[in-house]
Amino acid sequence: MNEKKTKSGVIALAGPPNVGKSTLLNGLLGQKISIVSPKPQTTRNRIAGIVSGEDYQMVILDTPGIHEARSPLNLEMVRIACDSLAEVDLILFITDVTLAREPERQEKSAGVLREQKKPALLLINKIDLIDRKKILPMINKLRGIHPFTSIIPISAKKGDGLELLTREVVKRLPEGPMLYPTDIPTDASERFIVGEIIREKVFLRTSQEIPYSTAVVIDDFNDGKNKVTIHATIVIEKRAQKAIVIGKGGKCLKDIGIGARKDIEALLGKRVNLKLWVKVKKGWSRDQRFMRELGF
Numbered sequence: 001m002n003e004k005k006t007k008s009g010v011i012a013l014a015g016p017p018n019v020g021k022s023t024l025l026n027g028l029l030g031q032k033i034s035i036v037s038p039k040p041q042t043t044r045n046r047i048a049g050i051v052s053g054e055d056y057q058m059v060i061l062d063t064p065g066i067h068e069a070r071s072p073l074n075l076e077m078v079r080i081a082c083d084s085l086a087e088v089d090l091i092l093f094i095t096d097v098t099l100a101r102e103p104e105r106q107e108k109s110a111g112v113l114r115e116q117k118k119p120a121l122l123l124i125n126k127i128d129l130i131d132r133k134k135i136l137p138m139i140n141k142l143r144g145i146h147p148f149t150s151i152i153p154i155s156a157k158k159g160d161g162l163e164l165l166t167r168e169v170v171k172r173l174p175e176g177p178m179l180y181p182t183d184i185p186t187d188a189s190e191r192f193i194v195g196e197i198i199r200e201k202v203f204l205r206t207s208q209e210i211p212y213s214t215a216v217v218i219d220d221f222n223d224g225k226n227k228v229t230i231h232a233t234i235v236i237e238k239r240a241q242k243a244i245v246i247g248k249g250g251k252c253l254k255d256i257g258i259g260a261r262k263d264i265e266a267l268l269g270k271r272v273n274l275k276l277w278v279k280v281k282k283g284w285s286r287d288q289r290f291m292r293e294l295g296f
């Protein structure tokens with residue numbers, strides 16, 4: 001029997017915070033599995049999206065942004081991002097048009113690429129924000145920071161350049177069997193994504209240090225016939241933050257719940273009954289044991 005040859009491999013999305021790594025993962029998948037916000041350091045853990053074509057499979061790892069970290073949580077995030085690079089066949093290093101104006105600032109995060117000695121493509125994201133004429137000079141300026149295999153301008157949000165990007169990635173994948181069933185979009189559990197969706201709504205509806213002091217724990221996930229009942233706790237670090245997350249007359253927490261429920265219903269394709277609590281756990285982001293419970 002003449003078996004059709006397939007190509008498959010693992011690809012990491014890496015780069016500084018906020019450049020659009022998670023938006024790109026969702027764009028390539030055509031489905032939202034990784035949370036997105038205008039604030040840096042949104043993604044905290046590695047999450048794999050599985051993009052399957054007729055004769056290829058790309059297992060794409062979204063990673064936390066690489067930044068100068070000090071707190072234990074942030075150090076852990078950067079470690080996860082750097083460790084992910086060691087497991088992959090190809091690295092997609094992402095920058096955006098704002099950062100690309102200052103190539104010097106990229107050199108540091110590009111330093112992790114030099115350690116890896118792996119093929120890396122550079123993606124310049126958010127080209128929808130600038131005049132097309134400015135793209136070529138930008139590409140020329142960025143060539144110097146690393147011997148990239150190729151440089152591709154994209155707009156993860158609008159979908160520009162994603163077909164070309166897919167072709168360029170598949171071209172470089174080794175021949176091999178499909179690594180996952182072709183009908184599943186991610187290796188993450190529904191429970192994990194639900195926790196992330198709630199955390200995203202906290203990122204979108206609170207400010208200053210609160211998003212960075214927030215973790216979400218799923219206490220109960222009960223998948224009924226027509227309805228899923230979910231109990232979750234939003235964990236914050238200080239008493240004063242609790243009042244803010246709950247908001248005047250409970251408004252902020254209610255909005256977080258409404259936004260999260262809508263997205264969770266879309267994810268699960270079922271009606272959802274979401275119950276949220278807010279709990280103070282002093283200094284959790286420095287507590288190794290609690291961080292392990294969260295999956296770090």
Ligand SMILES: Nc1nc2c(ncn2[C@@H]2O[C@H](COP(=O)(O)OP(=O)(O)OP(=O)(O)O)[C@@H](O)[C@H]2O)c(=O)[nH]1
Binds near residue numbers: 041
């Ligand atoms: N205009 C424009 N905005 C974009 C594009 N891609 C992402 N964004 C926005 O950039 C912000 C950051 O996007 P994310 O996908 O969360 O970025 P990230 O690199 O995953 O960030 P971290 O997880 O914090 O490292 C969000 O407000 C996105 O909507 C794009 O192509 N064009």
Ligand SMILES: [Mg+2]
Binds near residue numbers: 063
């Ligand atoms: Mg992200």
